[in-house]
Amino acid sequence: MKINQIITGNCLEVLAELEDNSVDVTITSPPYFQQRNYGNGLKGIGNEQDESEYLEKLLRIFWETVRVTKDTGTIVFNLGDKYINGGLSLLPYKFAIEATKNKEIFLINQITWSKLNPTPRQDKRKLIQATEPFFVFAKSKNYHFDLDNYLKHFDDLAKNSRKKPSEKLGKRYFDLIDNSGLTEIEKQKARAELKDTIQAVFRREIDSFRMKIRGIHKLAYGGQAGGRNNQIKNQGYSIIKIHGKKMKKDIVESPVETTKNNSHPAVYPLYIIQELIKLLSKPDDIILDPFSGSGTTCLAAQNLSRNYIGIEINTEYVKLSKERLQKEAFNHELFV
Ligand SMILES: C[S@@+](CC[C@H](N)C(=O)[O-])C[C@H]1O[C@@H](n2cnc3c(N)ncnc32)[C@H](O)[C@@H]1O
Known part of the structure; x- marks a missing residue:
């Protein structure tokens, strides 16, 4: 198995080549429904006409990540909601409900990312959307969970x-x-x-x-x-x-990454991913991201002496992530 590489390709096809139970943790943020065009044409997911078609594709990929993740491992999916015809679609939750219908896995936490700098709204009749869920699924009761290492800087600070x-x-x-x-x-x-x-x-x-x-x-x-x-x-x-x-609560605060230093339009916070990796894995474990984008998950894994496998369909983003992996240093900002 190729480790410490970003593989260019459609994750459904690349995942099919990975063995069952071969990675320790999957952490990813798939393209949200009809939110952005990542320039992937028909092969990328996210721009389906129909919500159910999107969900079906997303779940197919999700089940592949479940298959390749070890029994002691966890699978983390971060998704964002969207207003359709003036109302929230609740797509992240529709995904989680479908996923948990299968008894092969269970949802151990829904961690809410509270954005410290959310995008302001033009619509003055709705509040600003400032949260996104990270769904943390496990395959067995033996999942690795290192609570002492999660948000440890708060403990140290308090002491x-x-x-x-x-x-x-x-x-x-x-x-x-x-x-x-x-x-x-x-x-x-x-x-x-x-x-x-x-x-x-x-x-x-x-x-x-x-x-x-x-x-x-x-x-x-x-x-x-x-x-x-x-x-x-x-x-x-x-x-x-x-x-x-x-208290280690199911809420984590962090700003949205700006596009100032990163030309990818939807980067999730390195800080949150590093904390999740500390919570869910050990050094030398293998962390998989099937929608690796600008390589945040891979960078977080590298920073914490874990191995990584990234999969990204867009060659520009593969190039960008390789540059990031060479250049960016450990980022351990504290949000106190
Ligand atoms: C929300 S972004 C992930 C961003 C990433 N978490 C980061 O911090 O940079 C989703 C990514 O999935 C990629 N993508 C879309 N469909 C794909 C597919 N079928 N296989 C692999 N990558 C895909 C898009 O090009 C996009 O970069």
């Missing part, structure tokens, strides 16, 4: 920069517990949990916390607060732990 908590942290809650109408047993439990929570802040496991005590604080309003209200009613108190940036 290094956060001021030492005040010695007075949580003291007022001890006074409130003492003066509350809780039973002695409830007071003992509340003091013990408060002590543990304060220690968790000192150990930098959580950012901060708030406590609510029966008879002193008002119950929270609204459906989601139901569980917490029940806790306050039944055990006399509730502690809300605030994890801040350390």
Whole structure:
């Protein structure tokens, strides 16, 4: 198998030559429906007349990537939505719904990319579209998932920069517990949990916390607060732990790459792809991108000592990605 190469060709044909279970992770962004012309004529996908024809082609390629990805691997597809006749088409979700009908795979996360610099809208009767999904599919429960290495810079930042908590942290809650109408047993439990929570802040496991005590604080309003209200009613108190940036959520912030340094019109952020590669693979693993465009996935893989296989139909973009792979250095911007 050719590794560390960008192969020029139609991905459906090139994928057919790859063996089953031969790559560790697939990460890609296929052409969105009727969004752009990449100059690929009839062979490229994205400019079908019909939405269902596009979906059918896309799913055919998706199943090929599932076939070539190892059982311990994952397949990540990034897709964008489009307004058709004034309404959102929901095509990314139609794709995900079709894909998950097959029990060979399951969707482990839908990570939302929140764009820090989305394209402004002319239409003043709609909000600016500033998000896109990255669907992360796995083939088995044994998928590689290195949570500690994902967005690690936030953990390091939190550890290094956060001021030492005040010695007075949580003291007022001890006074409130003492003066509350809780039973002695409830007071003992509340003091013990408060002590543990304060220690968790000192150990930098959580950012901060708030406590609510029966008879002193008002119950929270609204459906989601139901569980917490029940806790306050039944055990006399509730502690809300605030994890801040350390919590690894299914949302990632990053600007859209500008065309200033890259003549490809639809480049996805190197930063996000690097983070996904750290989450889903190990050094020396093989990362595949069947729609490699300007080579972002391949560059991210190279930066992180992984192998790559890129497939791109347009020779101009193949040339561009080869130049990028030779020239561009590691890009590890932080979006804090
Ligand atoms: C959304 S772009 C990918 C951009 C890429 N993620 C990047 O950061 O540069 C999709 C790419 O798929 C290519 N493409 C379209 N149909 C293809 C096909 N059947 N096989 C291989 N590449 C194809 C297009 O030329 C385009 O460069």
